[in-house]
Amino acid sequence: MTEQTIKLGDQPQELLASQKKAAKNLTEDWWAVYLGLGIIVVAYVFYLSGSSISWIAVSPSKWSDFSQLRAQFSKNAVHYLALLAAFLVLFTIVVSFIGQKPKSFVVSFIFIFVLSAIIFAAGNWDQASRYNLEPPLLALLVGLIISNVIGLPRWLDAGFRVEFYIKLGIVLLGATLPFTLIIWAGPVAILQASIVSLATFFAIFFTARKLGLDQRFAAVLGAGGAVCGVSASIAVAGAVRAKKEDPPVAISLVVFWAILLIFVLPFVCRLLQLPTGVGGAWIGTSEFADAAGLAAAQSYGGLANAHTGITGTPEQALASYTLIKVIGRDVWIGIWAFVLAFISITVWERNKMNSKNQAAQIWWRFPKFVIGFLVASVLTSLIIHGHSLAEYNKVVKPTLIAPITSLRTWAFTFSFLSIGLTTRFRELSKAGIKPFVAFIAGVAVNIVLGYVLSVIVFGHYWANITTN
Amino acid sequence: MKNFSETKARSFEKTCRNCSYFQNDPAFIEKEFAGLQSLSSGFASVRARDGICSHHQLYLPMEDSCSDFVLRKSNTEENRKRP
Numbered sequence: 001m002t003e004q005t006i007k008l009g010d011q012p013q014e015l016l017a018s019q020k021k022a023a024k025n026l027t028e029d030w031w032a033v034y035l036g037l038g039i040i041v042v043a044y045v046f047y048l049s050g051s052s053i054s055w056i057a058v059s060p061s062k063w064s065d066f067s068q069l070r071a072q073f074s075k076n077a078v079h080y081l082a083l084l085a086a087f088l089v090l091f092t093i094v095v096s097f098i099g100q101k102p103k104s105f106v107v108s109f110i111f112i113f114v115l116s117a118i119i120f121a122a123g124n125w126d127q128a129s130r131y132n133l134e135p136p137l138l139a140l141l142v143g144l145i146i147s148n149v150i151g152l153p154r155w156l157d158a159g160f161r162v163e164f165y166i167k168l169g170i171v172l173l174g175a176t177l178p179f180t181l182i183i184w185a186g187p188v189a190i191l192q193a194s195i196v197s198l199a200t201f202f203a204i205f206f207t208a209r210k211l212g213l214d215q216r217f218a219a220v221l222g223a224g225g226a227v228c229g230v231s232a233s234i235a236v237a238g239a240v241r242a243k244k245e246d247p248p249v250a251i252s253l254v255v256f257w258a259i260l261l262i263f264v265l266p267f268v269c270r271l272l273q274l275p276t277g278v279g280g281a282w283i284g285t286s287e288f289a290d291a292a293g294l295a296a297a298q299s300y301g302g303l304a305n306a307h308t309g310i311t312g313t314p315e316q317a318l319a320s321y322t323l324i325k326v327i328g329r330d331v332w333i334g335i336w337a338f339v340l341a342f343i344s345i346t347v348w349e350r351n352k353m354n355s356k357n358q359a360a361q362i363w364w365r366f367p368k369f370v371i372g373f374l375v376a377s378v379l380t381s382l383i384i385h386g387h388s389l390a391e392y393n394k395v396v397k398p399t400l401i402a403p404i405t406s407l408r409t410w411a412f413t414f415s416f417l418s419i420g421l422t423t424r425f426r427e428l429s430k431a432g433i434k435p436f437v438a439f440i441a442g443v444a445v446n447i448v449l450g451y452v453l454s455v456i457v458f459g460h461y462w463a464n465i466t467t468n
Numbered sequence: 469m470k471n472f473s474e475t476k477a478r479s480f481e482k483t484c485r486n487c488s489y490f491q492n493d494p495a496f497i498e499k500e501f502a503g504l505q506s507l508s509s510g511f512a513s514v515r516a517r518d519g520i521c522s523h524h525q526l527y528l529p530m531e532d533s534c535s536d537f538v539l540r541k542s543n544t545e546e547n548r549k550r551p
Contacts, residue, residue, distance in 0.1 A: 028511040098511050099495060163509035230508035234501070238518030241528040244500075251503040258507055289507040333514055352524060353532045361529070364516040423506045 036171025108159025143420015193328025276312030284324030492519025
C-alpha cells in the first residue's frame with residue numbers, strides 16, 4: 001500500500017461528494033434493519049389480507065434436466081424480473097444514501113443477481129449434493145475465480161456489498177426463528193462463545209507479544225481471531241490507536257483463514273457426521289467472520305438428508321450458528337473495544353495523541369443489525385402465537401415464512417458471491433511471519449476448543465434445538 | 469456562560485474530526501485497507517467513524533487531539549456524525 005499525505009484540499013471531488021452523502025445518513029447496519037423489518041411488515045400485511053408476497057419472492061425449485069429448468073424460468077420470468085426490480089429499487093436507494101454511486105451499483109447488482117440465480121438453480125439440481133454443489137460454496141468459488149483469474153473493473157465493486165447483504169439476511173433470518181429459542185439458547189451461546197473468545201484472544205495476544213510485536217498490533221490481531229473477524233480488527237484498531245499499517249495485516253490474515261475454514265469446517269463436520277445443529281454451533285464458534293461462517297453453516301445444513309446420513313435440518317445449522325456468532329460474539333465488540341482502549345490509554349506505551357476513552361463507544365460500535373434480528377424474531381413470534389402446529393404448517397409457513405426465507409437465501413447468496421468477487425488475494429497485505437504465527441496459535445485454540453464445547457460439552461443441546 | 473461555551477467550542481474544534489490530516493470517509497478507508505470490503509465494511513457501525521491520521525500514521529477515533537492540529541478548511545458533515 002502506498003503512503004499518502006491526506007489533506008482535504010487534495011481529495012478528489014468524488015470523495016468529497018461521497019462524504020457529504022454519507023454524512024446525511026445512517027450506517028449500513030441501520031439500513032439493513034429498516035429494510036429487513038420493512039420487508040417483514042409488508043409480508044405480514046399481505047398475509048393478513050389473505051394474500052402473500054410469495055408472488056415476488058420467487059426462487060428456483062428442484063429440477064433434474066435442463067428442459068425442466070428452462071420451463072421453470074420461462075414460467076416465472078415475470079416474477080424474477082419483478083424481484084430484480086424490487087431489489088434494485090430498494091438497494092439503489094440504500095447505497096445512494098450511504099455514499100455509493102447509483103449508476104455503478106445498478107450495473108453491478110444486475111450482474112450479481114443473474115449470477116446468483118444461476119448458482120441458486122445449480123444448487124437445486126437433484127444431483128447437486130452428489131457433486132458437492134452447495135450454493136454457498138459454489139457462489140464463493142465462482143466469485144473467487146472471476147476476481148482472481150478473470151478480473152473485473154474496480155467500479156463494479158459498488159454492488160459487491162458483502163456486509164450489507166449478510167446483515168439484511170440476518171435480520172430476515174430473525175423472522176424465521178422463534179424468540180423463545182433465542183431466550184432458551186442465548187445464555188449457552190454466550191457462555192460458549194465467551195470462553196472461546198477469551199482463550200483465542202489471549203493465545204494470539206501473548207504469542208504475538210512473545211514474538212516481539214507491539215501491544216496494539218497484538219490486540220488488533222487478537223480481536224480479529226476472537227470476536228468477529230475483520231469487523232473486530234477494525235473496531236479495536238481504532239480503539240487502541242493502532243498504526244495505520246496494522247489493520248490491513250490483520251484483515252489479510254482473517255480473510256485468508258476465514259475463506260479456508262468455509263471449506264474445511266463443513267468438510268470435517270461431514271466426516272464426523274455431526275448433526276446440523278452441532279455443526280452449526282462449531283462453525284459459529286470457530287469461524288472468524290459472519291458472512292464466511294454463514295456460508296459454511298448453510299452449506300453444511302444443506303447436506304442433511306438420508307443419502308449423506310447427516311441428521312437435523314438446514315434451519316438448525318443456521319440457528320445454532322447465528323446464536324453463537326451473533327448473540328455470543330458480535331454483540332460484545334463494543335465492550336472489547338472499550339476495555340482495550342482503556343488499557344491502551346492507561347497501561348501501554350503512550351503515543352503523541354491526547355486520547356480519552358468514551359463509554360459511549362460501546363453503543364457506537366454495537367452491530368445494530370442485531371437489533372433488527374431480535375425485533376424480527378419477536379414480531380414473527382407474536383404473529384405465530386396462537387396458531388396450532390397444523391395451522392402453522394398449512395397457512396403461516398407457506399404464505400408468510402417461506403417467502404421471507406426465500407428472500408433471505410437471495411440476500412445470503414449475494415453476500416457469498418460478493419465475498420469471492422471482492423477477495424483479490426494478490427492485493428491483500430503481506431502479513432509477515434510473526435503475525436502469521438501468532439494468528440495460527442489463535443486458529444488452533446479456536447478450532448479445538450470450539451470442537452470440545454460444541455460437540456462434547458454442549459453437543460446434545462445443539463443437536464436438539466427447535467427452530468419452529 | 470458565554471465564555472464557557474466559547475472555550476468548549478474552541479477545544480472541540482481542535483480534535484481530529486476537524487483536522488486536515490484526518491480522513492474517515494468510508495470509501496477512502498475501504499481503499500486504504502485492502503480486503504476490508506471482503507468480510508466487513510467501511511460503512512459499518514463497528515467502525516464508529518474512526519479514521520486515518522496521515523501526520524502520525526495512526527488509525528484512531530475522531531475525538532482524539534494533538535499539538536500538531538491543522539484546521540481543516542471546509543469541514544464535512546460526515547465527521548460530526550456518529551453511527
